[in-house]
Amino acid sequence: MSVRRFTGTTQREAMRQVRDSLGEDAVIVSSRKTAQGAEVFAIAEAELDAVGTDTPARAQANGNAPEFAALAQQLLAEVQDMRSMMHEQTGTKMPIDNRRRLYRKLRAGGYSDELARQLVALLPGHLNQSETQFAAALDWLQQQLITRIAAPDAELDILNQQGVLALVGPTGVGKTTTTAKLAANYVMKHGNDNLLLVTTDSYRIGAQQQLAIYAELLDVQMHALADGDSLAAVADKIKGKRLVLVDTVGMSQRDQNLARRLAALRSNKRDDSTRIMLLLNSASQQQNLDEVARIYQGIASESALRINDVILTKLDEAAQLGGVLDTVIRYKFAVQACSGGQRVPEDLVAADLRTMVSESLAVAETESVYSGDDWEQQLPQNFSSGQLFSHSRVIRSVVETLRKQVPGFGLVESVWRHQQLPQPESDPHQGCALIRWAAPQALQGWQQLTPHLQLSQSGLPVLPPYLQSAEVNLTIGADSAPAQLFDYLPEAALLDVFDQEGTGWLATLNLNHRLLVEGKRLPVVAIVKEQAVPLSRARIEYRGERRELVVKVAAVDSLQSKHPLQLVYGELHGGTNKNPVQRRYWLVDGQCSAEQLGERIRYALQLEEYGRLTRLAWQQLDKLIAPQDEQAQRQALQLWLAGAIAAAAVHIEYAQAPECASVRGELLSLTGKRGRVQGDKLVSGILHALQGYESLQAAGRELAS
Numbered sequence: 001m002s003v004r005r006f007t008g009t010t011q012r013e014a015m016r017q018v019r020d021s022l023g024e025d026a027v028i029v030s031s032r033k034t035a036q037g038a039e040v041f042a043i044a045e046a047e048l049d050a051v052g053t054d055t056p057a058r059a060q061a062n063g064n065a066p067e068f069a070a071l072a073q074q075l076l077a078e079v080q081d082m083r084s085m086m087h088e089q090t091g092t093k094m095p096i097d098n099r100r101r102l103y104r105k106l107r108a109g110g111y112s113d114e115l116a117r118q119l120v121a122l123l124p125g126h127l128n129q130s131e132t133q134f135a136a137a138l139d140w141l142q143q144q145l146i147t148r149i150a151a152p153d154a155e156l157d158i159l160n161q162q163g164v165l166a167l168v169g170p171t172g173v174g175k176t177t178t179t180a181k182l183a184a185n186y187v188m189k190h191g192n193d194n195l196l197l198v199t200t201d202s203y204r205i206g207a208q209q210q211l212a213i214y215a216e217l218l219d220v221q222m223h224a225l226a227d228g229d230s231l232a233a234v235a236d237k238i239k240g241k242r243l244v245l246v247d248t249v250g251m252s253q254r255d256q257n258l259a260r261r262l263a264a265l266r267s268n269k270r271d272d273s274t275r276i277m278l279l280l281n282s283a284s285q286q287q288n289l290d291e292v293a294r295i296y297q298g299i300a301s302e303s304a305l306r307i308n309d310v311i312l313t314k315l316d317e318a319a320q321l322g323g324v325l326d327t328v329i330r331y332k333f334a335v336q337a338c339s340g341g342q343r344v345p346e347d348l349v350a351a352d353l354r355t356m357v358s359e360s361l362a363v364a365e366t367e368s369v370y371s372g373d374d375w376e377q378q379l380p381q382n383f384s385s386g387q388l389f390s391h392s393r394v395i396r397s398v399v400e401t402l403r404k405q406v407p408g409f410g411l412v413e414s415v416w417r418h419q420q421l422p423q424p425e426s427d428p429h430q431g432c433a434l435i436r437w438a439a440p441q442a443l444q445g446w447q448q449l450t451p452h453l454q455l456s457q458s459g460l461p462v463l464p465p466y467l468q469s470a471e472v473n474l475t476i477g478a479d480s481a482p483a484q485l486f487d488y489l490p491e492a493a494l495l496d497v498f499d500q501e502g503t504g505w506l507a508t509l510n511l512n513h514r515l516l517v518e519g520k521r522l523p524v525v526a527i528v529k530e531q532a533v534p535l536s537r538a539r540i541e542y543r544g545e546r547r548e549l550v551v552k553v554a555a556v557d558s559l560q561s562k563h564p565l566q567l568v569y570g571e572l573h574g575g576t577n578k579n580p581v582q583r584r585y586w587l588v589d590g591q592c593s594a595e596q597l598g599e600r601i602r603y604a605l606q607l608e609e610y611g612r613l614t615r616l617a618w619q620q621l622d623k624l625i626a627p628q629d630e631q632a633q634r635q636a637l638q639l640w641l642a643g644a645i646a647a648a649a650v651h652i653e654y655a656q657a658p659e660c661a662s663v664r665g666e667l668l669s670l671t672g673k674r675g676r677v678q679g680d681k682l683v684s685g686i687l688h689a690l691q692g693y694e695s696l697q698a699a700g701r702e703l704a705s
Contacts, residue, residue, distance in 0.1 A: 110322030171250030286323030408463025459603030544676030
């Protein structure tokens, strides 16, 4: 940020210099009369918008970080006050910005700045600029949070599991009481014959006696392990028991003995059934909860143990629930139970996510001490080393989720890392549910051909993509896949082969196509207008919006076969762009049922942007691909990566898994994008994640948090 000084013989002359240099939108910092005339200090509005992200680095470089940052924040506050005053004086209202209001609610509720910015960036535009839509925006936000939290459907499902269940967590989090509550609920559900209680707490005075009292009341066996003993010491007692509840000694996340204590919970004979349950104190601050979860999860993994489940305790003492819910979302924990109170067993219940999320947001916006402009801070396009490491957790989370959710993404990482095309598959059709064939012509303004894709049963892309070249073994045929989607109208002879073999298909048409009806070749528009009949009406997700799809069909003649085909006309209603109704035309086989047609249309619409997204990824990759011996080899590598990244973006955009909802927000946060989720934003986010992850590995900081 640079504040510039302008001088003139008059105030008007100085202001003219400001406009000429900085534009009409320049922000005046101060002005005064001088002996020579007038002096004005001003800053360009674009530089002012960048203060949030640019200030720290520049301040550090100048060696006066605290003073510079304070000045910048003071300047921002004064500009905001001036804008408010101007609106009051002119009698106009400040623009409605529901994103700012939601950000304040999240921060006041205890959620982290990182998650708050991710969520508000996803708010659809039609819910933002309207005060009457704030209730709907708040409902949307609650659903976004609920979607990101995993919880079992059955009440206290953990009691239906078998094996060893060890409760771990810091001192005072409520492990012993929670163990007693679990034991009491188990006895009521399954009886007391096949339950064993084990305690490793030999430090806290009265800890073993407290659990022994509960064991006596429930009439279940209990065993106390001596300091240094592992579960192997009670192997004989474990035999024949359906469930073993282990109450562990409380350990601070910073205790040097934590690794040894967790390793003792691993039994070589029962590793698969040892399940670690982390207890989180809901009344703790978000930063403390984050540290507990990060360290416990990391140390457990070093001992070949996994911590995927949590029990939330002390809900009755928590003033804010946002902190603990933020931690659950951040580390992708499953909330197995919630505890609030000392009563055994009444005060242990299944997680009511909707109620918890609603209570976490039930705070007045005025309670937030955070500036309404904080959520607008964005990450720059190129990470500095400090920004890279501070966001390493998000980068790692994105890459790990892509590996799990997008089949074949590990191959993309390998190709990105080695800058070398993979070997062609011997049987690319194996296990393929559908194939999406790209048009044999390049998109306008581009010289490359869009790759072909294989699809899963749910119509989502499966990697790798297949380039349209002679070296690829992916060939069009009736036995390629149970159903085929074409981004163009193939030859009539091929469609006739499909018809004979009973292979389903759908081809995308345009307004210029003409089809046969009773021997006459007519435009598809005329056929729809005169003969189409309504078939269905449904709500679908399309390019980040909830749209209504109206479908009509009309029978047309096949060019070679005796079997009729179906011309399909679709209207997409409810868009926020300039054209609220969008029209589509398809041709399908005559044997396609209404249910199959609905699925194929949805898959075709999901992949509609694939060619454009591949071109976008190609352009962004242009400076990132290493030089190759041959230009054709480099172009093939660039096109393969572009097609793979675009396919991954489409997969994440339309996948329904809760993990995908979370990673969509993380991808947008990496790029600083806002608004509805769209493929072009996800493409940029995936590229940022790949670059960032590679940089972290190169710096030896892959596991940095």
